[in-house]
Amino acid sequence: LAKTTQPIxxxxxxxxxxxxxxxxxxxxxxxxxxxxxxxxSQGPRFIIQGYKTKVTNExxxxxxxxxxxxxxxxxxxxxxSDTAVYYCLxxxxxxxxxxxxxxxxxxxxx
Amino acid sequence: EAGVAQSPRYKIIEKRQSVAFWCNxxxxxxxxxxxxxxxxxxxxxxxxxQNNGVVDDSQLPKDRFSAERLKGVDSTxxxxxxxxxxxxxxxxxxxxxxDRxxxxxxxxxxxxxxxx
Numbered sequence: 594l595a596k597t598t599q600p601i602x603x604x605x606x607x608x609x610x611x612x613x614x615x616x617x618x619x620x621x622x623x624x625x626x627x628x629x630x631x632x633x634s635q636g637p638r639f640i641i642q643g644y645k646t647k648v649t650n651e652x653x654x655x656x657x658x659x660x661x662x663x664x665x666x667x668x669x670x671x672x673x674s675d676t677a678v679y680y681c682l683x684x685x686x687x688x689x690x691x692x693x694x695x696x697x698x699x700x701x702x703x
Numbered sequence: 704e705a706g707v708a709q710s711p712r713y714k715i716i717e718k719r720q721s722v723a724f725w726c727n728x729x730x731x732x733x734x735x736x737x738x739x740x741x742x743x744x745x746x747x748x749x750x751x752x753q754n755n756g757v758v759d760d761s762q763l764p765k766d767r768f769s770a771e772r773l774k775g776v777d778s779t780x781x782x783x784x785x786x787x788x789x790x791x792x793x794x795x796x797x798x799x800x801x802d803r804x805x806x807x808x809x810x811x812x813x814x815x816x817x818x819x
Contacts, residue, residue: 627807629807634812634813634815635812636707636746636794636796636810636811636812636813637746637794637808637810638810639806639807639808639809642807680745690748690751690759691736691796691808692748693745693746693747694745695744695745696745
């Protein structure tokens with residue numbers, strides 16, 4: 594499985610757009626990119642997944658360039674409740690095993 | 704749809720004691736996972752079940768940890784004897800056979816274990 598690298602922490606303010614970039618240089622052809630969110634005292638929660646180009650849902654957007662060696666999770670107009678740890682993962686299409694790194698701790702300030 | 708249920712929510716034990724955690728996955732989810740999350744780290748996969756069979760237990764410390772999933776539904780994870788370094792949150796997750804790429808895993812809230 595491809596190793597992922599993402600910032601350890603990020604700070605933002607309410608109402609701003611937050612972009613968290615993850616690098617995965619060794620991603621394989623059949624791998625997908627998926628993002629999870631974890632609040633304190635809760636298990637991780639699936640946010641979004643994509644293979645290439647752009648994916649959008651009610652929570653976030655995921656941008657994946659053509660070479661797929663990186664991806665960017667975009668959170669529009671964050672609120673205090675978006676303070677959490679965000680994990681970028683690369684998953685194989687067949688095994689679909691989630692291997693977590695340390696994630697990015699996002700702190701949203703008033 | 705009910706989520707993944709885990710119990711107990713918290714557990715404090717002394718080292719060398721035994722402890723067991725229980726997980727009830729989402730109905731119909733064939734795949735069940737146990738993760739260990741140490742404070743400040745991402746979750747680490749311990750074991751994966753497909754129905755009642757073990758798919759991957761390569762990261763499970765088998766000298767002290769055991770897990771079972773009888774009848775392919777709920778599961779228990781046991782630690783015997785516990786060590787101080789086992790203090791962590793134990794997370795259970797489940798996923799459907801199909802559409803995992805769409806829905807991902809669903810995690811429970813975990814059991815926080817403190818070994819003193």
